[in-house]
Amino acid sequence: MIEVKDLQFSYNKNEFIKEINFKVEKGMIFGFLGPSGAGKSTLQKILTGLITNYKGHAIVNGVECKHHTNIFYENIGVDFEFPTLYEKLTARENLKFFASLYTHQTRSIDQLLESVGLQNDADKKVSDYSKGMKSRLNFIKALINDPDILFLDEPTSGLDPTNSRMMKDLILLEKTRVK
Numbered sequence: 001m002i003e004v005k006d007l008q009f010s011y012n013k014n015e016f017i018k019e020i021n022f023k024v025e026k027g028m029i030f031g032f033l034g035p036s037g038a039g040k041s042t043l044q045k046i047l048t049g050l051i052t053n054y055k056g057h058a059i060v061n062g063v064e065c066k067h068h069t070n071i072f073y074e075n076i077g078v079d080f081e082f083p084t085l086y087e088k089l090t091a092r093e094n095l096k097f098f099a100s101l102y103t104h105q106t107r108s109i110d111q112l113l114e115s116v117g118l119q120n121d122a123d124k125k126v127s128d129y130s131k132g133m134k135s136r137l138n139f140i141k142a143l144i145n146d147p148d149i150l151f152l153d154e155p156t157s158g159l160d161p162t163n164s165r166m167m168k169d170l171i172l173l174e175k176t177r178v179k
């Protein structure tokens, strides 16, 4: 589902993504480990089509990322490093809005909220959410379009042990849903 060949990238002259090669097959959970500043988030930006001036190949779902069209986003889900939610909207309004961006059937908002224990806070504004609640909402936002590939950037960062365990269990559960 993902193939990276001889990938190179730099924001300036200091190339920090150098000749990276790897493949990720369907149903795999694949993680990048590296110190702060190593380029993990940058690599995710390349694989999700946000950075296009790379050298080499980054192929996702059969598409060279730099040549993606809008259809590319129908089948991927992205949980960014920092929550990307509308603070003045409620959790439910956020999910409804993001679901409306897709052309195909999206997942049940109520079921997703329940899966991360946010069913009783669904109608609360995101500005009134705690950090862990925002992380959980950001995660289910990435699942709303029932994506074939899920990109997660440090999904357990800043979570307490209970929420961190819940997030890992949810990731494993998504693996079992592979079509």
Ligand SMILES: Nc1ncnc2c1ncn2[C@@H]1O[C@H](COP(=O)(O)OP(=O)(O)OP(=O)(O)O)[C@@H](O)[C@H]1O
Residues within 6 Å of the ligand: 011, 016, 034, 035, 036, 037, 038, 039, 040, 041, 042, 043, 081
């Ligand atoms: N928009 C940008 N413009 C210029 N340099 C950038 C930009 N974003 C990141 N960098 C630089 O690129 C390098 C890799 O950053 P990146 O965010 O990919 O690291 P990371 O591995 O995700 O780190 P962390 O674990 O801290 O999240 C760093 O040296 C960073 O300063």
Ligand SMILES: [Mg+2]
Residues within 6 Å of the ligand: 040, 041, 042, 081, 153
């Ligand atoms: Mg990062």
